[in-house]
Amino acid sequence: MKHSTFLPRFAGRLAWLGALALGLAACTAATDFTPKPKGYNRIVLPPHRYRALPDGHPYSFDYSQSAVVKRDSSYMAQPHWLNIYYPQLHANVQITYMDVARDRRMYNKMMEDARKLTGKHQVKATAIDERVLKMPNGMRASVFELQGEVPSQFQFYTTDSTRHFLRGALYFQTATANDSLAPVIEYVKTDMVRMLNTLKYR
Numbered sequence: 128m129k130h131s132t133f134l135p136r137f138a139g140r141l142a143w144l145g146a147l148a149l150g151l152a153a154c155t156a157a158t159d160f161t162p163k164p165k166g167y168n169r170i171v172l173p174p175h176r177y178r179a180l181p182d183g184h185p186y187s188f189d190y191s192q193s194a195v196v197k198r199d200s201s202y203m204a205q206p207h208w209l210n211i212y213y214p215q216l217h218a219n220v221q222i223t224y225m226d227v228a229r230d231r232r233m234y235n236k237m238m239e240d241a242r243k244l245t246g247k248h249q250v251k252a253t254a255i256d257e258r259v260l261k262m263p264n265g266m267r268a269s270v271f272e273l274q275g276e277v278p279s280q281f282q283f284y285t286t287d288s289t290r291h292f293l294r295g296a297l298y299f300q301t302a303t304a305n306d307s308l309a310p311v312i313e314y315v316k317t318d319m320v321r322m323l324n325t326l327k328y329r
Contacts, residue, residue, distance in 0.1 A: 172314050186293060189325040191318045217300045218315050228290035237292045241284040260323060268323050281316045291328045295319055
């Protein structure tokens, strides 16, 4: 009788010890877990298609059909300052324009301000690349590409040196890091170069 009672007890202890060993093994395996790198949502970008800027401004250019044109409503905005806004991408290209024909000092100030506005990003920029783009209309544009966690990643200004001064700057209305926005930045940069290559003054 004693012998028959011992076997079930022994078997029960063996099962308990086996479960404990499996639990410890699982805990050990959990400590070896390596987290996966953070992923980002896939960004689907529409094909590049363009339309002409509506009349009513002293300049014209092609802009993306994925964007809408809004007048700049800031307190300091001039009549022909615009926002080329991309609703799906939360991107905005700010266009500022000045007629400087009657005031050479204003022309010099616009040139200086354009440089200062780009230079303000030097604190966060890891690099600022400047190049000169020759446009089909014979004029040139100074183009700035900014690297790092900067609020504006691409800017340009152009002038005919006599009357017109136009500046553009790309901004995003999102807190997403610039490295994850890289495809969108490149997409809008292509559109901004299209603006310059189709720019005409009236």
